[in-house]
Amino acid sequence: MEKLCNMDRTNNLRINVGGTIFVCHSHIFKSFPESFLANLEKQEPNYKNDEYFFDRNPHIFAYILDGFRKGSIHLPKDVCGTTFKAEMEYWEVSKEHVAPCCWEALYKSDEDILTMQKLINDCEKNSSFLMMQQKDQSIRNRLWLFLDEPRSSKYAMAWAAFVSVLIVVSTLTEAMTSVPIFHVNYTESEQKIIKKASEFLNWDESSYEKMMTMKPQPYLKLADIVCHSIITLEFIITLVVCHNKMTYVFDFSRICLIIGYFSFWLKLILQLEEISLKSDIAIKMITVFAYLTVLKLARLFYLAKHIPAFYVIRLTMSSSKTELKILMAILAILICVFGTLIYYAEYPNSKISNVFIGMYWALITVTTVGYGDYTPQSVAGHVIAGACASCGVLILALPIGVIASSFYTFYNCNKYGTKHYDHIKVRHN
Template sequence: MAQRKSLESSALVKLNIGGTIFKCYAETLKTFPDSKLARLNDNKKGAFDFKEEEYFFDRDPNLFSYILDSYRKGAIHLPKEICGTTFKAELEFWDVSPRHVASCCWEALYRSEDDKQTMDTLIQRIQQNPNMLLMQEEKLTLRAKLWLFFDEPGSSKLALVWSIFISCVIITSILVDFVSTIEMFREHVSDSQSRLFSKFADTVHMKNITLDRILNMKPCNELLITNVVLHVILTSELVVSFIICEDKTVFKSCVFRHIAFFGYLFYWISLSISLNLVDLDSMYAVIACFIFNYLSIFRYARLFYLTRSVPVFRILRLTFEASKQELKMLVFLLAMLVCVFGYVMFAAEFTQNATITNAFVTVYWALITMTTVGYGDYVPVTAAGHVIAGACAVCGVIVLALPVGIIVSKFYKYYAFYELTMKRPKTIIDSLITAKDGGSKD
């Protein structure tokens, strides 16, 4: 029987990789001592073909050409068009550590891993939508159909029409609130309410200007009735959605629903108190009316809930979740530079600037300057102060631009992958159904 030749006694090594012949010096294969090619003599599983006197491996010859080239160069180089995940698996087969990859090729090696993680995150986020699997069922109960009608605009054309209608109602209610703050759409409260508010103003030592605004804050009857009708629709829609929802955990999982519910509740309480304020005739009723009127602003949270059906806002939320490190860096650098520039400005301006009385004022100035807002309520008057202000403004632009650029690039990547994901919705549905069936069997 023919004996396998020892690598030490052979000048050349013949490698058959997937039908393609490669030849190299035995010494070349020892470049990476821990690799599989450097330990060919230790291979006991018959990789050596005695008839052809060659080592055969059923691998991709195109990828192997880059791996063999790395033995000659002492470092691994790979083109950017190669999938890094596939090449990394090839390195694992040949027992070549990724630490030998040249720094210029790190992006090509690890970019695909980042892309795969991005795609997996997107698919997982899409699959977390319970309505997605519900829409794939052939027979739906009336309750399920109603739930999809109220909660999933993409489930049917009628659901889309209803979603647009509710969106218009929400926007109209906000516009009514805004219009009611215009003087021409307001009217003076009744004499009995005026006396009650005047008594309240005297008790809390309220200024006359503030009292005059309160006495003229009542919206005209047309706006008041319109707002009541709109909130009847919105409150009823929220209550009906809760009743028809089979899985209450799905309904409760949305924080904005909770906030909007309390906002509507406070609105109705505030309206009830204001309509019966004279009959109550109490300072506590006036205080409660003001408090619940301010708390009713929570109903605007419904706007954020509507963004769930808009893909761009979903991607934006996912981008911020994936950019926690960049946001932390932004907050840390901003806080550090605000404190530094604030105190330096305080030291430079304290003796010459009457408007700067303490360091907190200059810290506020530094924050406004670095965020490029620049109200102008505090300005430097000394030459040193102007130099510090210029440096603060420049640093602010740099600090804001660096992490923001990274976040924007992540948003573009997520959005691009989202469009690719939506082109293959059946694959996502099938994987979701498989996962559910597997979980039910367990």
């Protein structure tokens, strides 16, 4: 039997798609000879009463049929690319016939699906998310959700807000201890300890005298201890009720947090034990623990954990590895080139005495920071500096724009996915 694409040019065909009648010449199917329509025969089961019937989407078929006429397919803006591809697969029309101007509309839905799949996979790995979907929960699970997942209940949200306030207050308290107005002088016994610590750290006389006046006010120290007591207790209870303790503990931020809190409490215990402070070993331990307490700043990740924007940023950075590699490569090339040029342009009458200092200057200039500690003096140096700053603005902005677009996609998918989940949750409840 003769195929439709080989029929006479004047032969008209009636194609009923979803109740909509399309009339066309059979010769137009020669445009895509591998397609389903080009290889139709009249013995097809869909052929009846001088027309073919297909229970498909007539709106999309109109664009596909128009593609047969023009030789290339153009996608409508109001149709999902995934749906359009499904129709093309049914009609056996290859994607190579899609016009270049419509490639984005055709493939963008694939990126959206991958984005949503990443969000779904991330949620499935979250034990708290899975527990929230369970109706019958043990006391341990309820306590875990209360401490780890603010969205599990109003009380959990209130507790998370309370802990967040404690973290902010504790951080501000520690910051206030560095302001001179909140300082008092050390006692004579404490001054001896500071003296031994200065000898251990090889401080000069000015640093030692400055440390002698940096004792924080007692009420600031008390407030810091109260905040740390509650936060540490919350961390211990969370660790006890956690189902997968290895995964929970061996997280980078939590490792830093454990070291920071451990150092804070050990330093406090040693400071309260006046007898132990007479030994050099105790002084050295207090000094080391004092520096390790800086790792307590990892608790700020607790705030980031419950803010959707930070969660989206993490996913964006994870999915933008290629763009970040491009950014680092461009940055390295610019630093090497302009760092070397500025060294030879300024040598020897400049503070830029070697290429590495020139690279440092190039890094600060390319990123448009400009500390001003190293500045060009010659005309050639000024020209190089201008070119370096211009390249930083123009070139570095390109991958950053792609990353920003990825963030926008993740943010929207997360926002609409959360609404969809909340809607399902309300229906099931």
